[in-house]
Amino acid sequence: MSTYTLESQVTLYDRWHSGERKLQELLQVRESVKNHSSIFRPYLTTQMQDFVPGLNYFFIGTLDEQGRPWVSFLTGRKGFMSSPHMRLLEIKTRLEGGAGGERHHKAAAAVQSSTPPDPLFHNLTKGETLSGGQRKWGGVALDFTNRRRNKMNGVLRPDDILRVDEATGELHVLLTVEQTIGNCPKYITIREMDFSEPQDIPEPEARGSTSQTLDENSRRPMFKGLTPEQTAIVDQADCLFIASRFIDESIADQTSGMDCNHRGGNPGFARVNGNQIVFPDYSGNRFFNTLGNIMNDERVGLLFVNFGAGDTLQVTGRARILIGKDAQEAYPHAQRVVQVTIEDSILRLGSLPFRMRTKELSPYNPITPSHQQRGIDKTAVPLAATLSEITVHTNDIRTFRFKTSKSIRYSPGQYAVLDFGAFNTLGYRHMDPDNPQSLNDDYIRTWTISSAPLGLSPSSGDTKLSSPDAWNEASEFALTIKRKPGGAISNLLHDLSLNPKRPFTVPLICTGGSFVLPDPEPSTPPKPSKVTMISGGIGSTPFLSMIRGARQVLTEYPIDIQWILSATFLEDALPEALQELTAPLEGDAGDKNQPTVSISLFLTGRHTPEEAAAVEAKVALISGVKIQFGRVDHKKLLASVPDLEERQVLLCGPEPFMDAVKGHLEVLRIPSQQILTEEFNF
Known part of the structure; x- marks a missing residue:
């Protein structure tokens, strides 16, 4: 030794x-x-x-x-x-x-x-x-x-x-x-x-x-x-x-x-x-x-x-x-x-x-970028996105509309990646027990676009709803964002007020994502394209875009949408947006190929009998919406959508919610290849 x-x-x-x-x-x-x-x-x-x-x-x-x-x-x-x-x-x-x-x-x-x-x-x-x-x-x-x-x-x-x-x-x-x-x-x-x-x-x-x-x-x-x-x-x-x-x-x-x-x-x-x-x-x-x-x-x-x-x-x-x-x-x-x-x-x-x-897990861990973001083209010159309108839905949910410096293409359901790095003024700190996430915050944010392009492009030979090239170019897009406690950027946006003399502009890195409306299978005569959307909380935003997009292509083929929407309280379910989506389109009410949208709304928060009655009265005024109190399970899922096994299922929401729904779909023996999910943690 x-x-x-x-x-x-x-x-x-x-x-x-x-x-x-x-x-x-x-x-x-x-x-x-x-x-x-x-x-x-x-x-x-x-x-x-x-x-x-x-x-x-x-x-x-x-x-x-x-x-x-x-x-x-x-x-x-x-x-x-x-x-x-x-x-x-x-x-x-x-x-x-x-x-x-x-x-x-x-x-x-x-x-x-x-x-x-x-x-x-x-x-x-x-x-x-x-x-x-x-x-x-x-x-x-x-x-x-x-x-x-x-x-x-x-x-x-x-x-x-x-x-x-x-x-x-x-x-x-x-x-x-x-x-x-x-x-x-x-x-x-x-x-x-x-x-x-x-x-x-x-x-x-x-x-x-x-x-x-x-x-x-x-x-x-x-x-x-x-x-x-x-x-x-x-x-x-x-x-x-x-x-x-x-x-x-x-x-x-x-x-x-x-x-x-x-x-x-x-x-x-x-x-x-x-x-x-x-x-x-x-x-x-x-x-x-x-x-x-x-x-x-x-x-x-x-x-x-x-x-x-x-x-x-x-x-x-x-x-x-x-x-x-x-x-x-x-x-x-x-x-x-x-x-x-x-x-x-x-x-x-x-x-x-x-x-x-x-x-x-360590509270300092940065969020792992979505697998769908691996293909972002970092060599492209970022576009500018300028805030043009703010719509207040509730105390903590607002829609922010941005105008772009150049026309863009995107499919309904895709996301936008924005760079808020100019607002990072914290400087270097090794550790911060009071706000661990701030230390690795690159101030790049990804949100699903809640607006939709105005119909399919007449010049495009591609009629697939999933392809951005099939849609008209757009010079603006909207993001529906919930205020996040301690969130650096969501709070920044929610605290903004429009000032024409000092426009709020950030780089738009890209749009992308594969969580989009499924393309219908060709058939003669055309058969309805059946889709079931299942969302939890703010995970509803891609479905807002998809439904708005579907309502822009009325004469192509019929689309039958059943939406299972789970939220804690009615205000978390964006009632104003639901009312807009279920209202008939002007001048197209008789079109046989107008998409049909039925919504089953599940409210999971505690409601007194009086509160429940008041909510039911509000929902009764919204066409095509049925309400239930309690959580979604496999029996309620099948009761709401009896032909679920015949439908393409799109699922989006917080991870625990998606895990629970996947379990219900497994009980109902819905094949995994029939289910498309969206990560909503980025």
């Missing part, structure tokens, strides 16, 4: 390496952070020494013989990690897959028999070595129950490898600590141990093979692209762990090093794009340790975990940092993006000896 004294400590003042300095200068934060490298310590503090023994897990990055980083998930009983000295981290454990009973262990062993082992064992004994046979490592000690995180790195000396047995999973090493720092809890999901008996892991053939062809020289899988099973782990992840490295000869006492750290966000924040994984770099302490390493050495390793199933995905590859316009083309609304081209991957099913359940 090696021994150390405080005399071996080095001064860390202004010791950023070349990659960190380069990125700090590029992002214009160098002056504000250059003296902060003294916050890194060359030892474990007393608090860190007391912290690590209380953990059941540790995330560590190591290098294979090719110098490629890999991230591993170490587990053990509390106390498997300890710090006998401020410059030492001792790890003693036995790693095995699965949890909870002999049958489960056998199944886990069967699955893992076809899977390459964790590269950790190989890397600790045969990985890249530096002077004196030392091997670099980087780790992060993290407590998911309280978001505490400490980052550390150092070297593994040959005589401190006490036992590394790949066959039995036994691991006993003494890691020399060279650098530590306490990290903020900003994007960490709170989790708790799930002590319920995990389900048995199916036999390997039931879950699909996870093995890949091995290159005997490197003992690593020959990468053939992520499988659907591997991609699914990335898609569900709300965090990842990234290992990076640097080499900098300008630092006399430390020419190389490693880093392992946590990256978090809402589920789906990391995305698979062909042979690449991309994820945004959110606002942090602006030290840019990981990104600085990538600027110096592009080799990285990533770890994704399915905490509920106990599966892990490890990848290694080469990373690029995308900034500004390049970042936004790869990942909408992101100012910085890490793009990793994958070289190798290892999927280990049921490898964790415990399961964890999500308790609370």
Whole structure:
């Protein structure tokens, strides 16, 4: 065992390496952070020494013989990690897959028999070595129950490898600590141990093979692209762990090093794009340790975990940092993006000896852009949208009409993306417990357009309702927006008053989206196109646009619309808009192909008998609207739309509402391909 004294400590003042300095200068934060490298310590503090023994897990990055980083998930009983000295981290454990009973262990062993082992064992004994046979490592000690995180790195000396047995999973090493720092809890999901008996892991053939062809020289899988099973782990992840490295000869006492750290966000924040994984770099302490390493050495390793199933995905590859316009083309609304081209991957099913359940996502997580926004053309010059009219419906619902600097095309049901960045005057702050979302607010907002173009374009040969090119050009559009408590932009708009001398103008980035009226199937004679719309709360706005659009194409073919509208109270259901939509069109009342619209209104808020009677009296004046008090369920759904199985179903609203309705539709055996949903969280 090696021994150390405080005399071996080095001064860390202004010791950023070349990659960190380069990125700090590029992002214009160098002056504000250059003296902060003294916050890194060359030892474990007393608090860190007391912290690590209380953990059941540790995330560590190591290098294979090719110098490629890999991230591993170490587990053990509390106390498997300890710090006998401020410059030492001792790890003693036995790693095995699965949890909870002999049958489960056998199944886990069967699955893992076809899977390459964790590269950790190989890397600790045969990985890249530096002077004196030392091997670099980087780790992060993290407590998911309280978001505490400490980052550390150092070297593994040959005589401190006490036992590394790949066959039995036994691991006993003494890691020399060279650098530590306490990290903020900003994007960490709170989790708790799930002590319920995990389900048995199916036999390997039931879950699909996870093995890949091995290159005997490197003992690593020959990468053939992520499988659907591997991609699914990335898609569900709300965090990842990234290992990076640097080499900098300008630092006399430390020419190389490693880093392992946590990256978090809402589920789906990391995305698979062909042979690449991309994820945004959110606002942090602006030290840019990981990104600085990538600027110096592009080799990285990533770890994704399915905490509920106990599966892990490890990848290694080469990373690029995308900034500004390049970042936004790869990942909408992101100012910085890490793009990793994958070289190798290892999927280990049921490898964790415990399961964890999500308790609370970080309040600092930015909203993950809708999948439909991935195709936004960031190279286009934004149009100008000038506010021209405000219609007040209720205290917290208003319609804002904008005129555009150039004509646009859109299909009813599509959204508009507006840039309110000019109104972001908060400046940089690392954390803000009173308003966490403000720190990552790019002030770009997406709302469904509630107006509709004035009919189909006579010059277009495309008669599909779903195609923007089929509709007339428009020089204005309307957004019906509900005031959101604490919402920076919804409150800004609701507090506006029109001033002709000072017009309110913002860039219109684009219109888009696939949540549109379905195209009718051609038939002779024409058959009605049957549609059921189901909306919750402000999720009604795309349907306002669709119905308004349908009423502009009266002579094309008949459209039969049944709308299930759920709201807390009548004022939340936009009664003025409903009255407009159900009123007959002037001069076209006798047209046999005029769309029919029937609305079943469900009010879920508490109503006294007197209040209910007053609401019923108001609704009785609106043609084609029936009212019920209570929540939608599968029986009420079928009673409202008896021929539901014959209809295309369009669903929009808050996520809990949509999940509930999907459950009702499943009970009624409505095929999933018959259901079109719209995300309404962006």
